[in-house]
Amino acid sequence: MSPTAHFTRLAHAAHRHGGWTLLELMLAVAIVGVLAVIASGQYTQYRERTLIVQAVLDIGAIESQIGRFQADNRALPATLADLGAGLPNDPWGHPYQYLSHDDTKGKAGFRKDKRIVPINTDYDLYSMGKDGGSVPPLTAKVSRDDIVRANDGRFIGLVSDFDP
Numbered sequence: 001m002s003p004t005a006h007f008t009r010l011a012h013a014a015h016r017h018g019g020w021t022l023l024e025l026m027l028a029v030a031i032v033g034v035l036a037v038i039a040s041g042q043y044t045q046y047r048e049r050t051l052i053v054q055a056v057l058d059i060g061a062i063e064s065q066i067g068r069f070q071a072d073n074r075a076l077p078a079t080l081a082d083l084g085a086g087l088p089n090d091p092w093g094h095p096y097q098y099l100s101h102d103d104t105k106g107k108a109g110f111r112k113d114k115r116i117v118p119i120n121t122d123y124d125l126y127s128m129g130k131d132g133g134s135v136p137p138l139t140a141k142v143s144r145d146d147i148v149r150a151n152d153g154r155f156i157g158l159v160s161d162f163d164p
Contacts, residue, residue, distance in 0.1 A: 048130070051091040055127045055147040056156050058088055062096060062125060063153055076100045076123055090127035090147070097134070099124045111148060112137045119150040119162075129159075138162065 020028075065083045070076055080087055080098045089095055099109055100123045110118040111126065116137065118124075128134040129145030137143065138159045146159045155162055 051130070052147060052158055054091045055129075058090065058096065059125055059127065059147060059149050059156050062087065062098075063149060063156075066098075066123070066125070076102050090129075092127070092130050092132060094128050094132050097124070097126050097128060109136055111150070113150075113162075114139050119148065120152050122152055125149040 062080070062083070065087075066077060069083055077083055077098075078100060080096065087096065099111075101110065101118070101121060102123075109124075111120070111124045113119050114137075119138070126134070126149060127147040129147060131142065131145055133142040134146050135143055138146070138148070144160045147157065148159055148162065149156050150162055
């Protein structure tokens, strides 16, 4: 048997016994890369939904504390600091925002819907969302990611999901 025939026979035997060609390896890496991109996008969306749910739960808990304060003192707290220590920041690290409607001087700061009508009659409680920015009309682009308490507590959620 010639050396060339022997080498060819060994090369074919190595390929039959589990060796990968460069093309097969590149294809496998490309498939893994595509799956990783898809998974990371899904994880980012899942993480964002989780943060929104945490803000909704926090606002509900703060709303309960405000209700207890109001029952004990027959008035709304002037600020969230009146509720005592231990209030959490929102999931994005910003303090929750509160504005009592008992303070008529702040009427311009009340959160408003698309008809420029205040979304609450008692007080506003909200998170400024991921971007950390907010303005009173909910239709403003900077406010669309806020988590709000609206309709006097009958709605707590993402501004973009609120449509009275």
